[in-house]
Amino acid sequence: MTVDLQQPAYTLVFDPSRSNANYTITEFQKALERGSDEDRINTMKQILVTMLDGNPLPQLLMHIIRFIMPSRNNKLKKLLYLYWEIVPKLDEEGKLRHEMILVCNSIQHDLQHPNEYIRGNTLRFLTKLKETELLEQLVPSVMPCLEYRHSYVRKYAILAVLSIYQVSDHLLPDAKDIISSFLAVETDPICKRNAFLGLAELDREAALAYLEENMAAIEGLEALLQTAFVQFIRRDATQVPSLKPQYVELLLDLLDSTTYDEVIFDTALALTTLSVNPSVLAKAATKLINLAVKVFDNNVKLIVLDRVEDINNKNPGALEDLTLEILRILNAEDMDVRSKALNISMNLVSSRNVDNVVKLLKKELQTTVANSDKDKSMQYRQLLIKTIHSVAIRFVEVAANVVSLLLDFIGDLSSIAASGVISFVKEVIEKYPHLREDILSNLINVLDKIRSAKAYRGALWVLGEYAESSSDIQKCWKHIRSSVGELPIVQSELKNRSQNSEEDEKEKEALNQRHAGPVILPDGTYGTETAFDFTSNAPTEDPDSRPPIRRFVLNGDFYTASVLASTIIKLVLRFEKASQDITVLNALKAEGLLILVSIIRVGQSSLVEKKIDEDSLERIMCAITMLLDETDPAEKNSEREILDLAYLDATRSSFKSQVAISKRKNAQLSTKNLTKTAEPIDKSIVFRQFTHVESNTSKNDLIEEDLQAAIKGESEKPNKNSITSKLKKIVPLTGFSDPVYAEAYITSHQFDVVLDVLLVNQTKETLKGLHVQFATLGDLKVIDKAPSTNVVPHGFHRITTTVKVSSADTGVIFGNIIYDGGHGQDARYVILNDVHVDIMDYIKPAKTDDETFRTMWNAFEWENKISVKSQLNSLHAYLRELAHGTNMGILTPPEALGEEDCRFLSCNLYAKSSFGEDALANLCIEKNPTSGQVVGHVRIRSKGQGLALSLGDRVALIAKQHDKVILTHI
Structure with missing residues (x-):
């Protein structure tokens, strides 16, 4: 539908008591x-x-x-x-x-x-x-x-x-x-x-x-x-x-x-x-x-x-x-x-x-600690940390001060913010080698304050990767030993619990003796007491007061224990290269074995609510095997090369490539922003002395341009196939054999759908009182009703109806055509075909960082899991079809998706609707080696049920479109 912008804009009148009744x-x-x-x-x-x-x-x-x-x-x-x-x-x-x-x-x-x-x-x-x-x-x-x-x-x-x-x-x-x-x-x-x-x-x-x-x-x-x-x-x-x-x-x-x-x-x-x-x-x-x-x-x-x-x-x-x-x-x-x-x-x-x-941001960060509003201060703190992170990565002169600043606050930060700080430390310590020793020292000093297991795992990775000198390795080992606590863990925990139980019994006896008789108040009356009035002064151990590794293990977080096992192997291998002191090396191996065996024992005991999982157990046992490895010297060199590659080279090189990719993307973004305002080198020079144009003036009235854009809308580029594209949007509402033929041209705007309906009287009689009634299913609402009219034989009539869309859920528009019958006859009806609103008009690809994606993934309660079974020739081909069919943006960088002929693929996708709704998707697929099919699952999450179901239907439609049987002969 085209709108004449030159028509005057009349005052709109809102009817608060709008009803569906039609007045004659x-x-x-x-x-x-x-x-x-x-x-x-x-x-x-x-x-x-x-x-x-x-x-x-x-x-x-x-x-x-x-x-x-x-x-x-x-x-x-x-x-x-x-x-x-x-x-x-x-x-x-x-x-x-x-x-x-x-x-x-x-x-x-x-x-x-x-x-x-x-x-x-x-x-x-x-x-x-x-x-x-x-x-x-x-x-x-x-x-x-x-x-x-x-x-x-x-x-x-x-x-x-x-x-x-x-x-x-x-x-x-x-x-x-x-x-x-x-x-x-x-x-x-x-x-x-x-x-x-x-x-x-x-x-x-x-x-x-x-x-x-x-x-x-x-x-x-x-x-x-x-x-x-x-x-x-x-x-x-x-x-x-x-x-x-x-x-x-x-x-x-x-x-x-x-x-x-x-x-x-x-x-x-x-x-x-x-x-x-x-x-x-x-x-x-x-x-x-x-x-x-x-x-x-x-x-x-x-x-x-x-x-x-x-x-x-x-x-x-x-x-x-x-x-x-x-x-x-x-x-x-x-x-x-x-x-x-x-x-x-x-x-x-x-x-x-x-x-x-940086000084001003530091002052703001300090104010968030003293702020009483925890929710707002936490969000503001995360925002400040992210900003400080971006500043320190760009300017090396403040990187060291920023790292020490953020590490001082890490004990007061939430899990997400603390993880962000550790990620920042990893990037700085890789980018600026001359700061590694000071950063490692600061990191070791604050590790006991970390409450987040995720942040602590990142810190252990930093210790294992960047502690290269013998003194740094011994400092890291000293922290690990103190963080594990008294060994073995099972015996020490049972001993502490027995001591606490004895002290509790003694306290109860003292309370019973103290409250053996009735309580007499100063006025001579008896006082009443309840069980809630009794207070115990027995010292009980606070679970949060335990050292970090011990606390994580006793809480059932054995994934952190498996990371600790890898860190112990890395420290032992690096110490073996950095020092020739066999006595200290053997002591490290023995103490590492004691720590890992003690963790396995406590994971299999009744001291933890959740037993150790098989994956973590296998990784810890693998670390124990490496510490006990005493093979003959003929095989030592080949095994050492494999160990060095797996533990010392692979993860560091992977992180280096990740930092290089991030640096390259930032450079591309800054170059792109610069080209917007850069002027060509061969641009002519204007001498204001020779012209009437002031060189320090702007040529266009940008405010007037913005005003015209707001009035007339954004200018669209002319489409060469505009007629063809319009014809694709025409939907027949009735059949050619019906007395009234109707078809609709559908135009989707941001928050509404406009139906431009053409009615054709195919009879030889004048149809009196003809009008069209529309109704909707879903989050749709018919805004205006077309008036009734008379249509001459073989005549045409055109009406326009606007339907308001309030969410990106699947919606259906249906209705009928009603016109008066002959003398003494009832009104006649022509049933219209259903019109399905395409939600893809309201879904747009979007970008977000991994941290926000994970936060939304955990917060959204509606999930739609769709099984994938496609005949496409590659996993990347299915990913491209999925992104095209659902209008979702791919968050996973291309470097992490693997080669075109890979056998496994995992990817995150994200989109936003015109109504501010978020849609998340996770794709996990593989190539079946026997049948050659693409199999796996697509998990879609959203805050509301309708969007998750609608996108699930689009995913199912992709499989139907590409799995059709092709007839070669009849």
Whole structure:
């Protein structure tokens, strides 16, 4: 469906008591004739809604003139003028309807009404009236309103003069002089603003002269007039580039003198439009930042920050000195505002200001520890850690300080934040070798504070990979030994429990003796006690007070124990290379064997709630076997090479490649951002001395372009196959043998579906009272109803219906066509085919990091698991079909997907709907070696059930489309 953007946008009327009942013309007429004022108000609302839905209702015009127009009810009067806006005023021949003469007389009386609000409402209606014949009769009544005592009337009267002149200049040939005279004597700020806008539209020279007259006292003018001046300057400077330098100076003076927030915002944006001078942009951005700090509304803060970000994107480097100023906005409590401010600041960080930025972020991180609101402080802390991480990776001079800073806070962080810190430490220690010794020392000092098993496993990996000297290895080993605690674990735990039980018995006996008799209060009465009043002072061991490894093992986390086994093997192998001290090496092996055997024993005992799993047991036993390995010297070299490759080389080289890939992606992203603003080397040089164009000015009015984009929508590139693509969206609703043939062209917008239905009368009779009824299943709602009509034999009729979509679930639109039968016969029906709403129009690929993906995966409760069995020739081919069929983005990097002919593939996918819904998917497939089929599972998770089921249907549809049997012969 095409929309004519040149049509006037009428006022929309919302009916809060909307019902599915269809009112006939007769019912409307009776309600207008006999109803009270309240009934007529409700009827007028229903009439307006029906007309806005596409039915003009011309039969009601005389009834409204007779029964509504004479009414003195103010609500009816207001609804009446809304009706005059949308009622067809011309007949089929394009001439003015005769009834409008009566309407014109009523409007004239209202323009002379003693109530100023009725006058003002009538004048406002005239600004929307485009019929010259009507306006011609109303001009004499408009002119006296320019001198009315009440400003409410005058402010609309001057706009009415402007509108009448724009419709037909011969109606008011002296409109420019009228507006100039009005502006000269007017004192009300709103009226002056409206008059200046009209003067700027009709007479630029007069508007420029008025601006010059008020230039000296511009800081003393009202905010409305200052804003009008700024808008005029911005538009005039675009049309006359030679005046841009003078206008920029004027706007800078206004920016310094004004105290109104809205004027500051408009002036700063106008400056960014007119100039690309770094000093001017910095001053405008400073004012915007101060405005964002001062205002309380978070939405305003986000809007202002968006404008600051636009300035930086279009003029890279111009706002570098304002990095710390932008970080002042972190005082806001809203997380979106803080995240936006941090993102902008990170784009401005350089080697000159990175120290100050890190100090400020450190101060903010310290405040999160003392904050009482745990949820907000935790989110803010994670955001700060991620930001500090990104800064330290880019600037080596602050990496060491940042690592020690984050490690100091690791004990107070959540599992996700602590894991992020360890990941950051891994990346820094790999990227900057000269910092490894200090980072390892700091890491060992804080390992006892780590509460997260995931973070501790990452720390153990760092110890095993980067502790290369004998002193570093012994430090790491000392921590591991103290973290395991007293050995063997089973005997020491049983001993501690027996001691605790004896102390509990003694405490109970002491309490029984103490409370053997009744309690007598000071007033002589007996006191009452309950079991809740007894308090025990017996020292009980806090499970969280145990050393980390011991705590994890006793809690049943044997995956961490298996990582510890790998770390012990790595430390032993590295110590064997770094030192020739056989005594210490044997001691390390013996102590490592004792630790690992003790962990297996406790995993098989009753001290833990969950027994050790087979995978962890196998890995620990493998480590024990390697520590006990005493083979002959002939095989020692080959085994040593295999061990070194598996434990010392493979994981380090894999992590190196991962860091290199991340570095390359960041470089590509920065190069891509640079090319947006880079200028070609062969671009011609403009010498402003030889031209009238100022080199420090911007060519386009970006604010006006944004406004037009908002009004008209985003411009789409012309499609060569547009006709073909439209034909694909045509859905037949009935068959060719039905008395009424119907087909619909479906257009999907962001939140609605528009059905453009074509009806064809295939009979030789006139079908009377024909109308189409639609109903929906799912999260769909029919917004408007098509009016009934008569269709001549073999005639065509076209209707448009809008269906609101509220979620990306599977929806069905169904209905029927109803028309009157013959004399004495019942109405006849034609059942329509169902129309299924394609959810792929509302699903878009999206990107997110692994941490957020895992968090959402654990939080979402709805899962749809679909078995995969496909005849496609490769796993990558199925992955491409899945991403194309579900509109999901692939999160797993291409380097981790393996070769094209791989036998196993695991991948994560992510998408967002237009309604903000998240859809997660995990693909695990393999190539069956016997049948050659692709088999496995796709698991889809979402917050709601409908989206998971809908995407599951799309996955099942992929298998059906590619597993069809191909006939070679019949």
